[in-house]
Amino acid sequence: MNLSPSVAQWAREWRGPMLRFAMLHIQPREEAEDAVQDALAAILGTDPATLAQTDLKRYLFGILKHKITDRLRGKYRPEVGYSEAFADDLDNVLFNARGHWVDGVAPSSWRTPEDQLHTDQFFAVVDICVQKLPPKTARVFSMKEFLECEADEVCATLGLSRADYWQCMSRARKQIQLCLHQNWFEGVTP
Amino acid sequence: MMRCKEYIFKLTSGQLAEADWPERFWAAQHRLICRHCRAFSANDARLSEILNRYQARLTQPDEPPLRPDGSSAPP
Numbered sequence: 009m010n011l012s013p014s015v016a017q018w019a020r021e022w023r024g025p026m027l028r029f030a031m032l033h034i035q036p037r038e039e040a041e042d043a044v045q046d047a048l049a050a051i052l053g054t055d056p057a058t059l060a061q062t063d064l065k066r067y068l069f070g071i072l073k074h075k076i077t078d079r080l081r082g083k084y085r086p087e088v089g090y091s092e093a094f095a096d097d098l099d100n101v102l103f104n105a106r107g108h109w110v111d112g113v114a115p116s117s118w119r120t121p122e123d124q125l126h127t128d129q130f131f132a133v134v135d136i137c138v139q140k141l142p143p144k145t146a147r148v149f150s151m152k153e154f155l156e157c158e159a160d161e162v163c164a165t166l167g168l169s170r171a172d173y174w175q176c177m178s179r180a181r182k183q184i185q186l187c188l189h190q191n192w193f194e195g196v197t198p
Numbered sequence: 199m200m201r202c203k204e205y206i207f208k209l210t211s212g213q214l215a216e217a218d219w220p221e222r223f224w225a226a227q228h229r230l231i232c233r234h235c236r237a238f239s240a241n242d243a244r245l246s247e248i249l250n251r252y253q254a255r256l257t258q259p260d261e262p263p264l265r266p267d268g269s270s271a272p273p
Contacts, residue, residue, distance in 0.1 A: 021259045028256050069257060099203060107201030114234035118241050125248060134252050152212075154253050159212070174211035181210035185241050188248075 018064065019048050026072055032138070032150045033076050043079055047072040073155050080147070081165045098182055115189040130192060137187035141180055148176035200228040205235050209242060 023044060030040035050071050051059065059067070104110050124130060141149060151162045163173050205228045208214040214225055229236050 025257045025259055032256070065257065065259075099207075102206075103201075103203040107203035109202050109234045115238060115241055117237040118244055126251070131252060131255055134248060138252070153249055154256075174207075174213060178207050178211040181242060181245065182206065184249075185238070185245055188245070189241070 018051075018059075018068075022065075022068055023048065026068065029069065029154070030072060030076055032154055033147070034079055039079065043075045044072065046075045050075075073157075076155060077151070077157065077161070077165055080151070098179060102182070115185060115193075118189070118193045120193055133188065133192045137184045137191065140187060141183060145176045145179050145183075148173060149180035152177060200224050202228075202232060202235055205229075205232070206238060209239060 026044045026047065027037075027040060030043045031037060034040040034043055047068065051068065102110060102113055138146070138150075147166060148162055148168070151157045151165065152159065157165070159170065159173055162168075163170060168176075205225055208217065208221075208225065214222065217225070229239060
């Protein structure tokens with residue numbers, strides 16, 4: 009196959025970030041690589057002059073998003089019951105029987121200077137906290153936050169109810185906030 | 199009266215952002231009286247910004263490889 013120099017160069021430049029992004033949603037790595045390969049293959053048929061006039065990053069990640077959701081739909085659609093994702097109920101740790109915060113567990117307000125939140129070290133901690141999410145929760149959360157799918161599309165793709173969707177999103181945001189609080193904000197002197 | 203557990207669930211699930219005004223009113227009332235939920239809400243808003251930047255970093259193109267002399271390869 010003859011690739012135009014510009015397309016081959018784009019593929020080299022963007023393959024790494026596309027793979028990192030795909031691996032947030034699809035495991036194992038080989039399957040994420042297949043999704044990236046599908047997305048890159050899809051641009052081969054596009055007129056380079058047309059590509060030159062588009063926002064290439066938005067275009068590539070737009071195609072990748074569709075390749076990822078296609079795979080998620082095929083992989084998880086028959087799966088039912090997200091209730092097991094909530095087996096280790098975080099709320100039992102955070103709230104007492106009356107629905108108020110358990111003493112000492114509520115995070116205090118984050119006061120770290122903004123410039124410390126742009127460092128490689130900080131984003132390494134964010135990465136760890138995102139990767140620690142339970143698999144089903146992570147799937148829902150990353151589709152909404154990183155693939156920027158609407159709630160209806162997430163529910164339809166993964167075959168889950170709106171109530172399960174809310175549970176997953178809530179669980180993810182609570183867990184990530186607590187993780188960042190414990191591993192970064194509590195330990196950084198403002 | 200809204201409890202902390204209910205308030206935090208509505209906030210973090212995304213329901214509060216889509217709620218009608220009476221629900222948002224009661225949520226605001228709860229925030230006024232609960233400093234823990236006030237702090238959690240402020241952190242949650244900051245978390246959204248952090249996640250946006252995290253996504254942007256993930257999708258940045260890779261740095262060009264360094265040459266043996268330490269300079270970067272031409273584009």
